[in-house]
Amino acid sequence: MLLLLVIGMSALVEILGASPAVDSQPRPQVIRYDLDTDNMPNSYKYHYDASDGSSRTEHGAMVDSGKGEMALDVLGAVRWYDEKGHLFEMTYKAGKRGYRTIIKMLS
Template sequence: MKLLIALCLVSAAVAVPLYDDVKVLRYDNDNIGTGSYSYQFELSDGTKQEQVGELKNEGVVGQAEVVRGSYSWVAPDGYNYIVTYVADELGYRSTIEKGTKRF
């Protein structure tokens, strides 16, 4: 029984992915807390994200916040996946695209 528990712990430790070497390659943030904003970042493991938000019809009936952006990552199958989205008064809409194989 002790051997089984020890083997389970060892296999769990080996299965945990190592992310210690992931570095931030780029980070930009333009947000003063009011009005429009934007941010983007890129990591050395291939993860990227960018987003822009703005107020539509500010100060009038029908005012809504509009957010546009995308994020991507390299999946375990080696392919880069990209999600592009818009969120506004019509709801959240997104598309996903399977990109090129990274490794």
């Protein structure tokens, strides 16, 4: 569980540290960040909002796989704006059935 949290945090740093396509644009800054690990190792959740309007929300929980084994089940969503100002959202789910994503243009 801790490994997944570290991987998630690494991905956050990578996303926010990525060089923008236009060098004159300022790098996005995290303006809100919430992390709830009170129920670790059974579950976690986090959320961040960035100054460029992007955001990410994720929560994970250990669930019974149906075979008497515990497995991590993760749900999340990432939002971002493209260079034309269109808002996109990718929702994802990871668990015993694999990793699935859906990407939609919201505006």
